Amino acid sequence: MYTSTLTNRRSFIKKMAVLSAMTAAATMFPGIMFADEQERNLPKSGNLDWKKAPCRFCGVGCGVLVGVEKGKAVAVKGDPKSTVNKGLCCVKGYHSVMAMYGKDRLKHPLVKKNGKYVKTSMKEALDLIASKMQETIKDYGKNAVSIYGSGQWTIPDGYVASKLFKGCIGTNNVEANARLCMASAVTGFLTSFGSDEPMGCYEDIDHADVFVLWGNNMAEMHPVLFSRLLDQRLKRGVKIIDFATRTTRTSMAADKSILFKPNTDLAVANAICYEIIRNGWVNTSFVEKHCSLSKGLTNMGYGLEDKYSFKDKPEKIDFEAYKKFLEDYTPEKVEKIAGVSAKDIKYMASYYGDPNTKVMSLWCMGMNQHTRGTWINNLVYNIHLLTGKISTPGNSPFSLTGQPSACGTVREVGTLTHKLPHGVVMNKAHREHAAKIWDVPVENIDPKPSLHTVEMFRALDRGDLRFMWIQVTNPMVTMPKLKRYRDATKKEGRFIVVSDIYPTPTTDIADVILPSAMWIEREGMYGNSERRTQYFEQMVQPPGEAMSDTWQLIEVARRMGFEKQFAYKEETHIEEIYNEYRRHHEGKKHGMAPLEVLKSQPGAMWPYVDGKSTQWRFNSTYDPACSNGEDFHFYGKPDGKAVIWQRPYEPAPEEPDAEFDFWLCTGRVVEHWHSGSMTRRIPVLHRAMPEGYVELHPADAKRMQIRTGDLVKLTTRRGSMKIPAAVNQRGVPVKGQVFVPFFDENILINDLTLDAFCPISKQPDYKKCAVKVEKA
């Protein structure tokens, strides 16, 4: 237990409380002063050793200071030097270190023998994994093995995984759970701009006048950033508009809440564009200089069948054709589709259209977990491109990310089947670039993408895939249409390795369980939503034989004969790997900061050029990569122009009908991190939100005589389950919709969800399927 060296501990704690308040006040009111006698004698840090790290949990990437005493992490506070959170932190962040000290932490490898897990040595477990992988490749070919990682992988974890599988083994069967959370954001960026990740940064919050949240419960999912919005409202009177399918804490805190029918955000976005053009609010010079217009294929399907494939065929169009297309999306017509009044559509359009109002659009899972996820990303960019409100401070379409390194590891390192650290496997020059740095023959890198996440689990079911290594993720809670994929893992001839820190439903299906070192028990880096790479040192020892995922992969790679490519020294391997990784991104468009810079400050944003982070890409005032002599240069596209996409509204693959008459939407809660395997082991968070529930609209609940706590039977075409009801509690869905959080492994709501996905991004839609609702 932490005890101060002062004799009067309570007095000391009170002084700490004053110090915390003064720090928060100074963050919110720069220059604020208190009387000298009040600031005197305040404690500095007790006898704790405070070290900086990015938070372990969400994609905001808050800087935290971790207090270490006698080899144990005992305290957390927001890092006042971090420009991300300015000393603030959310409830998960403040309890993050407690996630390391659960009673059932995995400390030793376990190998399944005769149906029972047997404790074994790390050497024996790693030997077994390497030999099983080699045996599988010999019997079934290199594309029968795979790795499924995570946006919670550190950058070195993902890098060595990609190098081993793509560069050495020669399979593109590398995926990560970020496919489930931000793949549509990636394809949205690539199709609109030719370059992934937001052009702006969190500083946009300090400049914007209006914030439009597109299906984004920011108060619960990105609470520190949302607190920055609320702070700006107190200081500058900014407006917050919540545009969603469910009333949440974000809606309650917003200035205006607008509800829409599921999937119709596509129609509303087009209606806003219609209004912008009809009212003459188009920034004509910006559009003429910096934009082109295209349309793609429609009626693409939903990926419901195995081995589904789709390739878009973009076709250039002119502005008149686009204008004609939008005539189907007048506010009055869209009111009937979306259930949003024409007045509210015009209200939103008026803010985007006002040249004197700076607008920031923010979104996350609502737009990305969408069977037309790429399209809705394109359409929100259209609004910003038509008005020229982009790449300038406060004018910012901003895709928020869910996980601490979904950007840093999955998108930038490229741990998706089609990706390389720089570029894509389909591109010969990109393959040559990677092969040279990896020191492997270029022929090793397969030019064809293989299995995206849903298809990877389908391949496991079919038997096309025989070996899967899962690290830092819990797919036996999070995969849609879960039962099919859980059953797949139990089939004969499948070998599953799971690296994690606690027992989960995913370790339950493993043949080998490896205990992993978590977060500050090892050294690493994360990359957050604003292109910021942040370093953390090893602060405490991992328990038992727990080992970092990076080193697990290196050990197996060496056992498989790739000693040359993985000749890193144990004491310096993170530095060696990061320096090697930086070589992939050299140049003005994606240069990464040197490690010594990351060690000395709370991160740096790429492109990092001439010792400086780039805050606003594509704007020549801020971005050294702009080279066309104009104010803006969308250099991700060969013609230097961003694309305004003609994309229609199309319905969801499964909508309510006579038998299954409700929408089912799933999501998260503020207290728990994703599948709850860490936060449910933190007592205060578990007590605050102990179990899953189903939210109903009060009118629906009254009609069915359901009260809070009553059991409700939910049935979809995939199965059924009983869940306690919540009426007028945390959130309120629209009539005809129910909402279930997915954090509770005892209520596996994904047994009911549908594995339909966006044909372009291959990201599943967890927000919409048809469900029957009955009082149990």
Next chain:
Amino acid sequence: MTIVIEIPAFMSVIYPCIKKTIKMPIKSYLAHPHHGKKMELYQTLSALSKCEVIPAENKDLLILVTDTDSSSEEDRLQEKLQAIDSMKLLAMVSGFNTTKN
């Protein structure tokens, strides 16, 4: 293990359920007065037992630190705080779990 729990200002909007479940005998807040009511708020808070008040010298803001002995005393104090007319917003910043010496 004692974890320092600091909840940022404005989070009272976002975390009402958390406030109910964490027992924090020592808390600090940022107290925002209504326009022109800073001195009145300072005097009102200073008159309450178990409260220490530190006014900012150059901004309309006060720091409030409360130190209660029991849950019931904490609840009574919360009722008094919520009834203060001169206070526009009370945002909790930190809570410390501790024991008496």
